[in-house]
Amino acid sequence: MIPSIASSRFFRMSYLGYVTLFFIFLITPLVVVAAFSFNDSLFPSLPWNGFTWDWYFGEGEPRLGLFHDEALLDSIGVSVQVAAVTTLASLALATCNAFLFEREQFPGKNFLYVLMLMPLVVPGVILGVSILVFSSTVANWFEVQFNYEIEALRPGLLLVTLGQFAFITTIATLVISARLRKFDITQEEAAMNLGASRLTAIATVTVPFLKPALLGAGVVAFLMSFENFNTTLMLVGSDAPLTIAMFDRLREGSTPVLNAVSVLLMVGSACLALVSMFAQRPDKH
Amino acid sequence: MSGEPGNVNRTQYRLGFWLLLAPIVLWLSLLIILPHIDMVLVSLRERIASRQYGFSLSNYTAFFTEPLYWNTFVRTAVMSVIATLLTLIIAFPVSFYIAKVLTGRPKIALFILCLIPFWVSELVRTYGWMILLRETGLISGALQWFGLADQPVEMLYNDVAIMVGLIYTSMLFMVVPLVTTLDSLDNSLIEAGYDLGGSSLHVMKSIVIPHAMPGIMSGCIVVFMLTLGNYLTPTLLGGKDSLWFTEQIYTQFITRFNWEQGAAFGILLLVLSSLIVWLGLKITKQSFTRVMS
Structure with a gap:
């Protein structure tokens, strides 16, 4: 079972075989998506008609490539905007939360902590729907009371951002709290003994210490927002983020331009993964 | 001053x-x-006239009297439980291999390889399965090429396709907690079990699995919740007849604009999801905060 325990050759070989099959299972769908982005055919399916760059650089219908497809490029822009705002907002709140839970003692702290974890247990579709219901209740109330229509509370990018922010903050809080827990508070006290105010001490000693966690949480937050589908689906208005745009095309049946987008996403995710791995490298000490 | x-x-x-x-x-x-x-x-309300609402339980009674709603709900729950168990069964040997059989660089490399697919959007992963399984897809093509089928085979739009997609999508959330807990098990405990005459099965049952229980539990809870609340995979791989409960919620809200009914469905799904999480924690005596963080 483990290397120090003798086991039959047959067992070891079949175990290795199983693990190999598992990794083939993991990798195949991604390889297939990437491969068919180069297939010289109007459909992402067999037969293989030879290699082409058209699905990236094709200039006109029916072979409109990714880099000339205005609709897809626009939706990527929308997703980047939403993800950037969501990331910054959730990092800011998560840092506050980390200080609150790691540094302060107050009645009801455990209850608040459990409440803070709740967004992880609520299915994304329901989170989206509940925010949709509540925001339109508020908007309707304003309309009746003041005869004033708040456009921002109707389905659209603000609601999408809020919906994603609602659960991404929890994840960011967990990452940053874990790092803050490891911080030796005497370092901060030393800075204050040397004459720094509390805020200066935090800004110059504690925050630099938290930087790897902030970067790691930021990468995760950005990706989760960029790739979010369930919550976004319920709150989206007329501007579609990339996942929604891709989903609509998938259902209609699309040319391999979707494969090209997928390859772009894979490359993007891989770069971000590398960034976060370097950021979270274990400390030397 | x-x-x-x-x-x-x-x-x-x-x-x-x-x-x-x-x-x-x-x-x-x-x-x-x-x-x-x-x-x-x-x-809990019902539209009486335009902009006029009254208290009513009719949205909940509709759920219990309309067989389609009720069946979809039960079907979603049962399929989610099956998907969770299958994910556990498939992931456990792999996690054990990574945590206990491998050491050093290969171990880290294989663990990272496990994580890679999950940095890519769920949409892309599901799309990959669509290309593999559809009538003009790769598996159908391979079967014909090997002479196992004489015409294209449609493997999309059935329950097996949904199951494959769900298991694939959930894998990461099972492998990571399993590898983490198995990694913390001291090898000498396993060796001691063998020295005392235990068989592989016995050592597995009384040493490894009890130790891995926190990881098994948090993996199962997360996978179950994600599966229950999944929308993309059943819709794309299951087609029109996938009958997933989140699709009902979507239909009520967006297509039929019947928010009252949709809200009732949302609450029911939330209750089911919380109930199973709570049961899972009770049975294994785990604390919610520990499993989540």
Whole structure:
């Protein structure tokens, strides 16, 4: 079972075989998506008609490539905007939360902590729907009371951002709290003994210490927002983020331009993964 | 000037505390608590006339009297449980291999290889399965090429396709907690089990699995929740007849614009999901905060 325990050759070989099959299972769908982005055919399916760059650089219908497809490029822009705002907002709140839970003692702290974890247990579709219901209740109330229509509370990018922010903050809080827990508070006290105010001490000693966690949480937050589908689906208005745009095309049946987008996403995710791995490298000490 | 530094300090601390507390309270109340309360209220009302609502349980009775709703609900729950168990069964040997058989660089490399697919959007992964399984897809092509089928085989739009997609999508959330807990098991405990005459099966049952229980549980809970709330995979791989409960919620809200019914469905799904999480924690005596963090 483990290397120090003798086991039959047959067992070891079949175990290795199983693990190999598992990794083939993991990798195949991604390889297939990437491969068919180069297939010289109007459909992402067999037969293989030879290699082409058209699905990236094709200039006109029916072979409109990714880099000339205005609709897809626009939706990527929308997703980047939403993800950037969501990331910054959730990092800011998560840092506050980390200080609150790691540094302060107050009645009801455990209850608040459990409440803070709740967004992880609520299915994304329901989170989206509940925010949709509540925001339109508020908007309707304003309309009746003041005869004033708040456009921002109707389905659209603000609601999408809020919906994603609602659960991404929890994840960011967990990452940053874990790092803050490891911080030796005497370092901060030393800075204050040397004459720094509390805020200066935090800004110059504690925050630099938290930087790897902030970067790691930021990468995760950005990706989760960029790739979010369930919550976004319920709150989206007329501007579609990339996942929604891709989903609509998938259902209609699309040319391999979707494969090209997928390859772009894979490359993007891989770069971000590398960034976060370097950021979270274990400390030397 | 600095007459009472202690006092100044204390008020500063108090102020700091309230400044930290305010944002989290705003976040949780405005985006989590109030929306859910409002959803409960909406689910308990009925439209009498235009903009006129009255209290009613009709949205819930509709759920119990309309077999389609009820069946979809049970079907979603059962399929999610099966998907969770299958994910566990498939992931456990692999996690054990990574945590206990491998050491050093290969171990880290294989663990990272496990994570890679999950940095890519769920949409892309599902799309990959569509290309593999569809009538003009790769598996159908391979079967014909090997002479196992004489015409294209449609493997998309059935329950097996949904199951494959769900298991694939959930794998990461099972492998990571399993590898983490198995990694913390001391090899000498396994060796001791063998030295004392235990068989492989026995060592597995009385040493490895009890030790891995926290990981098994948190993996199962997360996978179950994600599967139950999944929308993309059943819709794309299961087609029109996938009958997933989240699709019902979507239909009521977006297609039929029947928010009252949709809200009731949302509450029912939330109750089911919380109930199973709670049961899972009770049975294995785990604390919610530990499993989640």
